[in-house]
Amino acid sequence: MTTLRPGAFRLAVPSVSGVVSPRTVVVCLALAVGTFAVLCVNLALGDYPVSLPDVVRTLFGADVAGSGFIVRELRLPRALTGLLVGAAFAVSGAIFQTITRNPLASPDMIGINAGATTAVVAGIVLGAGGSATLGVLGALATAVLIYLLAWRRGASGYRIVLVGIGVSWMCTSATDYLLTHAKLHEAQEAFGWLVGSINGRGWETVGPLALAVGLLLPLTLLLSRWSRTLALGDDVARGLGTPVQRARFGLLLAGVGLVAFATAAAGPVLFVALAAPQVAQRLAGHATPPPVTSALTGAFMVLVSDLIARYLIPDADLPVGVVTGALGAAFLLWLLARANRAGSGG
């Protein structure tokens, strides 16, 4: 009887039971190891190369002469920003894709990142400065706008995608208009926000981001019990005793919050929110994107993309978003081609 669902566990003290699929555990462990390895390589490479053993020793608290400061103060904040931003976008994408039942309804496709970008660019051009707070406010305002336009009359995934694409283009137009009025140095500052970049991020960026991920990821996990029923449709979920409105509101709040803080920290790192949950879902063999696997996949993707951005084209100082955008676009085409063949493009 134990083979009904592999990975089922039941503890007497404390009285806890659940199911954790063995495949998900293996995939998560592999991703965690992979992410840690890429993180170390990220910290080791640079104008002043540090050996990998020294990097690991520094991370575990040893004071390595010469390289300690470089790793801890210069490179670690940037790498951690990449890791957290990847995780935040991926979990947010997983949430949106699950409750809309549509892989295209990720926050970067429906304009939430674009809204945050518009707010930040407006701040830069209009002289208020490109503050992270503006990014958070922009993301929240866009989310409310999409909710008002699309969500109140039945949350069909397709409707949200269409409204979201419209909102996305409105924001992009507004950003473009603002840029035509920008001075050269303002335009340069704004550019990093258009594609997403973690260049030169310090501990002051990591702090709020870590706090947001630290609060919102557990909230998402707590609510994932409800996202399992929400994925079956509102009527079925309600019939199964799910507090549909409250559960969806909580999940959306977590999703929008994660995007808002991630965009505020690094700009709209393109396609991570769309692609990472879909990759995670396929790796773990789930029907809907699993949050923890998505988080690890997103972190891994951004750190690898950052390495490519820094070393594939030397001296270009490419923003990481250019790489995730290029890789993500290829993935999107594959996803669309596949959905069309299966006849489930909607």
Next chain:
Amino acid sequence: MTTHRPELRAEKLRLAYPGRTVVDDLDLDLPTGRITVIVGANACGKSTLLRALARLMPPAAGSVQLDGKAIHSMPTRQVARQVGILPQSPVTPAGLTVVDLVSRGRSPHQTWWQQWSQADEAAVTSALAATNMTDLKDRPVDELSGGQRQRAWIAMAVAQETPVLLLDEPTTFLDLSHQIDVLDLVVDLNRRDGRTVVMVLHDLNQAGRYADHLVAMKAGRIVAQGDPAAVITPEVVADVFDVGCQVTVDPISGTPLIIPTGRHHVA
């Protein structure tokens, strides 16, 4: 499964969408432990009524009562342990396996810390067996045939272990043999555990055969209800479906069988 069989009834029920009343001043007692079938022409409000009975839609006036308590003032979870509903043509996420779907039916019995208890496992095992889905449990639902898919969804509702089960057109889009298969399964569930079943059906002859209690609706009101033999008369069919017919006796089940007339086929 609890042996208590709650009574479900509607009292002076009015159901409305913005600007349009669908059901008005409707009183209905659903016989406990029996199969009730609701029939009516398209857009007569039968599916809306079923949604309201399952607490999916709040009444504009009147109430749906479970053991005398208004269902809309009860906590969602408490209702979900007593009333299960299978909406019409539910959508399955691609790749979801049968056992995963059926396990989600246990949701109202679970807590944050108890998500796979002995009772959950026993209920899912038994639901898979009852619907003859045990061998298909690891298959993705979207790769099954229409009939198997519907059985998987019914298994989910069975695993919920509710004494009342509501089904909205469970035979839609199924070929004839799968229709009979699903309806026989519903009878099994009713007889085995004494579940109260309420279902909306399209086919009047199937309704006559499988209903203990038949409810005929037209324009949001009940035109006739009771034993199928008493409800299915040429007059009621003409009134409800706007079609002439002769009523004879089903040679197999002894229940009423209608034979419709048409412009080219008149008795």
